[in-house]
Amino acid sequence: MSPRVRLVLFLLGAAGFLTTGVLAVLGAPPVGTDVHPYRDAAVAGALAHATANVVSTVNYDQRALDTLGEETILLASVTAAVALLRPADDERVDVPPPDVVRSRSPATRLAGWLLLPATLLVGLDVVLHGHLTPGGGFQGGVVLATAVHLLYLAGSFAALERLRPRRWAPVAEPVGALGFVGLGVAGSVAGVGFLGGVLPFGTLGDPLSSPTVILLNVAVGIGVGFGLVVLVAQFLRQEVLVR
Amino acid sequence: MTTLSPVGVVAGPIVVAALLLVCGRWLPRPVVDGVAILTTAAVGVSGAFLTPGAVTAGGWPAGVGIPLVVDGASRVLVTLVGTLATVALLFSWRYFSDVEAHFQGLVLLFVAGLGGFALSGDLFDMLVFFELMGACGFALAAYKIEEARSLQGGLTFGIVNSLGAYLTLCGIGLLYARTGTLGLAPLGAAHLPADTATVAAFVLVSTGWLVKAAVVPFHFWLADAHAVAPTPVCVLFSGVMAPLGVYGLARVHAVVFGALDVTVALTVLGLVTAVLGAVMCVLQRNVKRLLAYSTIAHIGTFVVAVAVSSPEASAGWLTDVVGHAGVKGALFLLVGVLLARHGSVDEIELGGSCRRSRGIAALMALGGLALAGLPPFGSALGKGLIEQAVPVPVAVVLTLVAVLTGAAVLRVALRLVGIGPLPADRADDVRTTGEGEERETRRLERLPVTMLAGPVLLLGGSLAVGLLTPGVLGAAGTALVDGAGYRDLVLGGVPPTTPPAEVAWSASGLVVGTAAAVVAVLLALGAVYAGRLPTVLRRRVPRQNRAVLGLERLHSGHVGDYVAWVFVGITALGALVLLG
Amino acid sequence: MSPVLLLVALLGVAVAGGVVALTRDPEKQAVTLSAFGLLLGVTFVLFDAPDVALSQLAIGAAIVPLLVMLTVRTVRRRQR
């Protein structure tokens, strides 16, 4: 199709889509409504299971199956990215150069080294308090992955390569998924249902309340953290090394 | 045990995949393959033993937690997923000799996605598994990274499917705004009236399923992805992934949108899909692409049956799905064998290549006959049931569609053994050829048994479905259209009492099926010998048949075109439901 | 949270999204995408969704633009 025909076709289709959207919106209550039945059920559930962050109780308890699916999508995507970015039969991978980026100023390096432990701590905090405050395995995992890449800022690509995240991180990443399913099966075995809370719930707001949610957060944190390290490392490597 | 089994269908493959991805590097290849095959086989077997009922994760009540629902339909689909994946993995025993278990891992995660989609009783959770199927699917389609077309097909698949998923998510969000729930059964219990807002929500929610099912005009990605994916992956794509899209449509309509009459809309979309698939199928010379369009044609037939939404039609299309999966899977595997031996999937290049190994051509011909509707294959049984449930003119069109797709495969089989003159192998500017397809294995002089066992097993399976006329398919058909029964099962734990639809041969079905097979043979012979039908079309298309050429030009491989068509499809579906 | 702020943020998101989609050069797009991600994060805060905002800021404003940037540089080198 010529770009013009394509555009006309799209505009017609988009008009239909917008009409459909408006019709669907007209059947729904306005934005800002105070009628949220599922919210009420979720809050009751959060209270029963002593999880202060209601989003966490939805993600890791009431609708934990969604999160299992999501964690699996992450595992699949990372595996796929590694498989797709594998060196093809006719490609060669350059030996890591002594230092690809030489122009780092001492100040940047210092900032990198200083930020590294701080970021790691923040990441751990976000993972471990996801049941109380905003955050959890996903957000914390991303922060942890970022921390590893501060090495790039602090040292160089060579320093990052020396860590060889490409080698060990793909092996570490599925451990997150294994932990998640393992906790789920523990629920089945204990008779509270797959992904049910096995351990005593504790008191709302307590740092160790809803321990199952904490453990699931840790599992997801492992998966997301290592997964993103692998992803970024793969792309960096394509950019720097593969010819 | 009951609480574990539907969960195991999803969690089992994920655990094994994760383990293989961790240890794959250190395990010997046969162990990796063996473990993966055992896992998919277990999924297939467990499908037959799942007890009907709903298991909600975490023990929450339905409406808060997410139920995995076992009923007649989801059992059949889980069995089909496991079986096809087992055959696909057996066939790929020698494939992709890379050290790590990426391929097996992705197939297992794909199986978890397919199984989860079939079992989930929650709209958003269905979408999550849909995206899991998608992510694994894009990667598997593009797995042959040395091959340019494979990558392009994978990316197109990725973009169009993701867009479909986002549009479905818009629909889910707006439906949630209206009802305050995400579970299929609670949504059904909300008894949505048949007003315009419900129509709009139905259209948006259905978009993703229609893209996955490759219903016209959402279908463009399918031929591009199927034609380039590794052969064992094609088996899963055509055999079960596309039909699961139709399942999503049927399930969500029956349980949530039961008040909407979509008979006219889905009949129209289904017929257009069937006819377009059949025409495009006949025009192909890349055999994988030919089979892909044949799948689109059969999907059209399924959608027509969904439109009828009677237990008989429903049992018919589910039977056809199983029968078709066996036949189409066998055909794809045979093409894979040809690719391994001759390094091509092009009909003209392969001409005469099976003069000494007629077994392959004979199996392919058998597959072609089964697609056309030859009894007693399962595909013919299902087709007969569908044709009895629809109006006569519609049934005639569907029969012709089946004949055309069967004839196209028969034509290829005839040319393989060197019957008839080959058309000139001219450069083609309209059509994808089958040249330059990368081998998926080392060049094979002798075929390993696992490679030929696959097609034989699958054809045998399709035959067995036709001969045994299993009652589970009737129960599956009834369950899929029984929205109230589904609600009772999930919300009240009451198994349905409605009697299963009867799955049996009818005299007319036997006669029409046999006649269709004969006509398909005649058409194929005509095409090969007189060089008339497809060849003449191909040579004289620019002057003679502008409509066909235009149709081919529409399949441009341009992702922008495909995106435009998705939106056109939404508009068309909406208009058809409102006017129908 | 004041709906007026929310309205302004939403309009900003709408404009920024348009800019990202209409920026033809992918290298510049990585920058606009990052800004768009940032703006989305702010909007999520105004929607009282700190969990989502946190992940959007980390992923949408940082990781994804980084991947886009790396891809653009790899792709540029490969183009004939």
Next chain:
Amino acid sequence: MTTLLTVVAFGTAFWLVVVGAYGILRSDDLVHAVVSLSVAQSGTYILLLAVGYQRDATIPILGAGGAGSTPIVDPVVQAMTLTDVVVSATVTALLLALTVQIAKRHGTVDPDALRELRG
């Protein structure tokens, strides 16, 4: 105010979906197409959060005393959006990886120049 918010929120959501799709349509670079796809997806975030929004409600964190007198906004849509954000990022990464390989194999990432699959 409520009507205005409804119009603006859903309008923004649909606009992002459409403009993202338009970006894919007009794209002359697959990287651009993949980024545009993620813009289309961000429309779904806005839509979901708008659906769960409640005026004068607080963030979905319960105080130590349990549910207070102030209601919270809907946490379910937030959990869905969170899932959506992560899925989006991983799928985008996957599609970008494919784009890298296409650049290697085809020597171009212009959809208009990828003419091998057709008919």
